[in-house]
Structure formats: structure tokens, C-alpha cells
Amino acid sequence: MLPVHLDRTRGVPLGAQLSAAVRDLVAGGTLPRGQRLPSTRALARDLGVSRSVTEQAYEQLVAEGWLETRHGAGTYVAADPARVPEPGPRPRVASSRPLVRLDTGTPWIDPRQSAAWRRAWREVSTATPPRGYDDPAGLPELREALAAHLARTRGLQLDPEEVAVTAGTTDGLRLLLAALPPGPVLVEDPGYRAAAATARQLGRPVLDHPARTAPDDLSGVRAAYVTPAHQHPLGRVMPAAERVALLDAARRADALVVEDDYDSEFRYDVAPVPALASLDRERVAYLGTTSKSVAPALRLGWMVLPAELHDRVQRQRRLTHDAAGWPAQRALLSLLRDGYLDKVVRAARRVYAERSVRVAAALGPFGTPAGPLAGMYSSWLMPQADAVRARDAARDAGFEVNLLSAYCRSAELTGLVVGFGGVTDAELDAALAALVRGLEGRGPVSPGSAGRRPPAPAAPRR
Structure with a gap:
């Protein structure tokens, strides 16, 4: 008799319980390869169940390769025990309360607008989803609404077909870098850590550029990632002269400028600076996100690419069924129409x-x-x-x-x-x-010492 116990009070079918128990006996080595098992009739009698239960369990395990039937000879174990390493000691997890993060990416959302948020998701629940895979570029209605939004807020005059919906800024960056020919990516330093990590994950070398000046020589560079409206994390705004010089450098080197326009709408003193892409649509790839205005968890953004690159990216997305989720897109469309943003x-x-x-x-x-x-x-x-x-x-x-x-x-x-x-x-x-x-406990920082790392100690003499 097999050392198996079936529990009729569980919400699991008896056949499934039996197959799981025999599977564990084989994987654990209790039943070695070549061991003959009781017949389905004998095992059903021993366990007090119908023969259909044991037949179902054996058939499942034969299909999985744990057992095999030999014509006229019975059912045998067909697999070796699974070699599972002994579990090591679990690391102790600190029981202290989690820290409240004062990070650069979590927005404040006006609680008075929660009704509009709930209304958007109610509309999602009553809308009819697509019959098949989504258009990789996004919902046509959402792209139209985003084109109007970007024209009004960022000075970009677009056709809806030029806008593509993404799963956020890093998703858009990954998509466009994957479609470019090989070559290094220039990234501001200090800069957005996820941008450098994304480029490296795609196998591209990352070249550091001091974030306090715009690059004016892009020789040998495939793409230059910049945050011109509000440099991350220094907060600098790229002046007009540097913008023009950057675009000139990109034309000379046949390089692409990637503009991450992550939070340009949050200027307090003057109106938001127009997007760099408004100066040259064929040299700048424009990335935007809802993470700073709606919620990071929505995982939505958009990109406006040069025409040829746009087509190349969308062909690849169509091939891999890469598209932002329909429910989130539909909710964002409702939020835009409602004036929520x-x-x-x-x-x-x-x-x-x-x-x-x-x-x-x-x-x-x-x-x-x-x-x-x-x-x-x-x-x-x-x-x-x-x-x-x-x-x-x-x-x-x-x-x-x-x-x-x-x-x-x-x-x-x-x-x-x-x-x-x-x-x-x-x-x-x-x-x-x-x-x-x-x-506390010291005077104000002198201008000459603020913000510089202390010099490294001299190496010891050998």
C-alpha cells in the first residue's frame, strides 16, 4: 500500500490529491525508478475510493512522465528523484517599520480629484475591450487626446499617428534604443539612474557628460539622453543657446537626441519651457510620462519619434505583441477628457x-x-x-x-x-x-567647498 492519505474535506478533487502525493513520493526518492506500483483496482480498494480516481491519477502522472505503463506488466516509476538542494538559513528580516521615502518621483495628488479617478475606472469597467491584441501604438482615441494635450502644454504640433503610447519613460527608452544601430549612449552625469541602466541592459556603452552643460560634440555617439526642461537631479534648465548647439552637434554626428520631459509642467515662476523636440522633430525623440502627474503605478507614457524610427519601433512592437495595457489606456483617456490632468x-x-x-x-x-x-x-x-x-x-x-x-x-x-x-x-x-x-553645529557652507567630494587620500608608498 502506498503511504498516501486523501482528505475528503479539502476542496481539491481526490484524483488531484492522489497524483500530487505520488508525484511527491517519486520526486523525494521514496518510490525509486523502476518500482512497480499497485494496480488501479488494488490502490482504489486500499484507499476506499472509486477506481476512476486512481485511473485519473495514474493517467496524469504518465502524461507528465513520472510513471510509465508496461503492457501486461503494470505501472512503474519512470523518473529519478529530483535533486533539490538543502535550503540554507533564511536571512533575518528587520522588523522595523518601513522608511517614509522623500524621493524624486512620487507625486502629490489632490485628494479632491478622487471622484474623477473613480469615475474613469467605472468607465473602463463598462467599455468594450479590443477583440484581439491592441494596436502597439496605443488606442487611437488616446493618441488623439495626447496630441491635443502636447500641443497645448508643450508646444508640439502633432498628428495623432505620430504619438505612440508606452508603459512609461524607461519602456519608451528601451524601445527606441533597441531600434537604433549599435553605438554608445551619452547620459547626463549626475543623471537619471534608470536611463543609464536601461542603456547598459541593452548592451550599449554609457558615456558620462557633465550635467551642468549641454554636449556640443556627439562624435561617435548614437544617442544623447537629456532632461532639458528640468535636469534630473540638479534642476537646471537648458538655455536656448545650448539647445541650438546640442541640435547642431546631433546633426553633424548623425546622432539622436532623446528628450525626457518628465515633469516640465511643474514650474512655479514662469510658464513651462517649450519642449526641445519643438525645434527639430527629425533629430529629437520625445518621451513623456504620467508618473509625475497621475500616478507611477499607472505605468503609462508616450513617445514622439522621428518618422522612420517611429515606423521601425512599431513594427517591432507588433511582432512581439508589445503594447501598454488597454485598461490603463482607457482610464487615461477618461482622465484627459475630464480635465483631471x-x-x-x-x-x-x-x-x-x-x-x-x-x-x-x-x-x-x-x-x-x-x-x-x-x-x-x-x-x-x-x-x-x-x-x-x-x-x-x-x-x-x-x-x-x-x-x-x-x-x-x-x-x-x-x-x-x-x-x-x-x-x-x-x-x-x-x-x-x-x-x-x-x-546643526557648524556654520554655513563656504561657496568654495559646497558640493564637492573631498580629495581622495594619497596612495601609500610601496
């Missing part, structure tokens, strides 16, 4: 403007702003030792604040990058108080 952006802009002043008041005595105050975060230049001390004090108080050096690859800038979008006012005040506690 305009409302949450206006409200968030006011909140960010007020919070940026509070951050500046707290950190101003200890550091130098890396760029103009805009968006949902600000970066502050200060010596690395001071930044680490402030970061550690914030962590002790339950907050996670990033060091500027974490965004650098070869650059030597140091300081803090403080996000203020994804927190409450009370959390922001508590985090700033902790940062100040970590920075």
Missing part, C-alpha cells in the same frame, strides 16, 4: 511651490541649491560628510533621503536630493527637522 497639475504646482520654500528655509543655511526651485524635489550641494550625517539623522527618524552622490557615475558632486511630493505636510516637516538636526 489639468486640475491635479495646477493643484500640485501650488503645493510644490509652497513646500519648496520650506525646504529652502531649512537647508539654505547649510548648502547651496543645485538649480532653480521647480518640480517635486530640490537638490542641495554640500560636503559629503555633512550630507551623510543629515541622511543618517533622517533615517533614524524614519525617513529615506537620497544622497546626490548616488546619482553620480563619474561626477564628483555631493549633497542631498530631497523630494517633497509623496509625503504629507507633517511628514515633510518632521523629515526637515531631522535633516537640520543632522546638520
